[in-house]
Amino acid sequence: MDFGFGVGDDGFRGEARAWLGARDGGDGGRAWERELGGGGWIGLGWQDGGAYGGRRVSLTRQVVWAEEYARARAPGRAGHIGENLLAPTLIAHGSEEQKQRFLPAVARGEELWCQGYSEPGAGSDLASVRTAAVRDGRAYRVTGQKIWTSLAQDADWCFVLARTGAGTVRHHGLSFLLVPMDQPGRIDVRPIRQMTGTSEFNEVFFDGAVARDVVGGEGHGWRVAMGLLALERGVSTLVQQIGFARELEEVVRVALAEGERGAGDPVVRGRLVRLWAELHVMRANALRTLGTSGDDPGGPSVAKLLWGGWHRRLGELAVQVRGAAAAVGPYDWDEERPYALDPLQRMFLFSRADTIYGGSDEIQRNIIAERVLGLPREPR
Known part of the structure; x- marks a missing residue:
């Protein structure tokens, strides 16, 4: 694939760089999302997004914006899930009423x-979900538990994969529901406090929570959910690699x-060179995958295997080169934070999960084996 940037992309890069350079996003959050929305920087690349507040630009310009955002060290996005996962899913599978109701609010931040x-x-084996949704008039009552739910403590809405077909198993009888989070006593x-001391992830308990919107029709949740998962390996992987x-x-x-x-050890030097080379290979693979238009069933799994293992090895090397000092802490004690970590310590601990979350390595290899290589399915 020829993924070249043109003169127009250079101008767009200048526009993005100037806009970001003139602003201080602080710690991010809602105020920053609204500022991004007001500047027209949410919904870049949404198909038919112009009708719902997005801004359709070329794939190369989506990459430009992602790169400039990362290079500016702008805040982590509180609106990532709505913009990059929910919105494209609604555009592909939602009703016109759902698009008009939800997409403009996402685009405005x-x-x-x-x-x-x-x-x-039901983590990597998503088809085993047990959260149930029972029809109650024109709505559903959702009961069950979800875990590892990023940003749930701040979210206004949650898209939930739930079992609406009583007695169904595996991927049959699932529906994709839109659940408002402001339901005291029901949600x-x-x-979840992690080894890093932070709490980005959450457990979410639903006790008869009301959901009035189902995307793609009742019982078609598996198709919608799989379409959404394919979106997780898009332009955002290039942003991730800049951080890497x-x-x-x-x-x-x-x-x-x-x-x-450290660098005086030839083995360490060799590992550093290999990590550098592998990072460049990952970028080339990510650009190749962007050009497949969703026709590469193994592309997302290959990408996940590449970066998950790479980041984990980087964390291990970061600890090795520092020796015993890597285990020393805390360095910034206070009562609100029982211990604090420097960036490399935090990276090492968090990277232990890289080969598990977002689909474990085992699951990714099964996908490649079955969908790309045509090998027999794993016995259940």
């Missing part, structure tokens, strides 16, 4: 979303400072 997929017994969000490059630069800096234990 006014409503935040979270994703209700994983459950304690309970409990943050920044982390690799810091590990190289530390390795140089550590002398014989």
Whole structure:
């Protein structure tokens, strides 16, 4: 694929860089999302998005914006799930009424979303979800538990994969529901404290929560859910890789400072060079995948295997080159934070989960084996 940037893309890059350079996003959050929406920077690339507040631009310009956003070290996006997962799914599968109701609010940065997929017994094996939704007049009553739900503590809405077909199993009888989170007594969000000391993920308990919107029709949730999962490996992977490059630069800096234990060790130098080369391969693969128009069933799984293992190895090397000092802490004690980590310590701990969340390595290899190589399905 020839993924070249043109003169017009250079002008767009200048526009994005100037806009970002003139603003301080602070810690992000709702105010920053509204500022992005007011500037027309939410919904870039939405198909037919102009009718709902988005701004359709070319794929190369979507990449330009993602790169400039990462290079500006702009805040983490509180609206990522609504913009990049929910919105394209509604455009592909939602009714006109649903598009008109939900997409403009996402484009303005006014409503935040979270994703209700994983459950304690249904993580990588998503077809085993047990959360149930029972029809109650024109609405549904949702009861069950979701886990590892990013940003649920701040979200206004959650799209939930629930079982609407009583007695159904596996991917049959599932529906894709839109659930408002402001239902006291019916929805309970409990943050999960991680090894890093932060709590980005949550448990969410539904006890008869009301949902009035089903996307794609009752019983067609599996098709909608699979379409959404394919969106998770898009332009955002390039943003992720810019962050990876920044982390690799810091590990190289530390390795140089550590002398014989670091860059002076030929084995460490070899690992650093290999990580550098693999990062460039990942970028090339991500650009190739962007050009397949969704026709590469194994592309997202290959990408996940590549970056998950790469980031985990980087975390391990970051600890190795620092030796015993990597285990020392805390360095910034206070009562609100029982312990604090420096960036490389935090990266090491968080990267332990890279080969599990978003679909474990085992699941990704099964997808490649079955859908690309045509091998027999794994016995259940």
